[in-house]
Amino acid sequence: MRPLWTGALTFGLVNIPVRLHSAVQAKERVSFRLLHKKDLSPIRYERVCQKEGEAVDWKDIVKGYEYGKGKFVVLTDEDFKAASIASSKTIEILDFVNADEIDPRYFETPYYVVPNKGGEKAYALLREAIRNTGSVGIGKVTMRTNAEHLAGVKVVGEAIVLEIMRFADELVDTSDFSFPSESGVRPQELEMAEQLVTNLSQAFDPSKYTDDYRANLMKIIHAKMKGKKIEVAEPDERESTQVVDLMSRLQESLEMGKRSGGRGGRATRAAHGSTHRHAKRASRRKTA
Secondary structure, three states: OOOOEEEEEEEOOEEEEEEEEEOOOOOOOOOOOOEOOOOOOEOOOOOEOOOOOOEOOHHHOOEEEEEEOOEEEEEOHHHHHHHOOOOOOEEEEEEEEEHHHOOHHHEEEEEEEEEOOOOHHHHHHHHHHHHHHOEEEEEEEEOOOOOEEEEEEEEEOOEEEEEEEOOHHHOOOHHHOOOOOHHHOOHHHHHHHHHHHHHOOOOOOHHHOOOHHHHHHHHHHHHHHOOOOOOOOOOOOOOOOOOOOHHHHHHHHHHHHHHOOOOOHHHHHHHHHHHHHHHHHHHHHHHO
């Protein structure tokens, strides 16, 4: 597989020759063309000036930043060059931080860091040091364009993984929203919810979760290619935002789990143990 980037990963005075490969497979998109309904001819888009209503040639088009309604400042190629970051073939780890301290919202796109010839020992050394300390290396990388990316260097199995991260100003602060407090949750509801969570708990198996919409869409496409008639199922019209009695829904959910066999005696016993502990704590609070 051809590397997306080749350079060096450094920490302190240690330099490791490496290359980056994508850690995810690009999903084949189901793409569509817009067609003229009358003759199924593809629709062509034109660059039309809103003021004149006429098509504009590429040579007469410039890039502008809208700083106010209908007000633009034009940027030239020289402006973009002046703002560009010097291309670097080095990923310098600036800091090591505790992995538990990083909000998962910061992580975006993963890449495998693979050692080049001569870098194997230093690679293994860094990997084990990160693993044993539970750390994530934080640095910066410039890939493909002049855009600078924040990057996290972590360990996954035997691989070092570099994950492109978002900068702090890219995250929406939770204070912009209003979230309910736990004071409105009754102890009985919490006990039943925890029991339901325990009953539904199992080891994570990503292969069991599939893109059903895409699969259904491809079935329809293949059927129509063969000239078959498509039968469309009626959508579920149940109101998802309806306010319901939580206790009754929790009880129904637990009963469904019992009828289907649940997740085994161990999970059930753990749930009962959790419920018993909650009951004891609630009793002590009442006594106090």
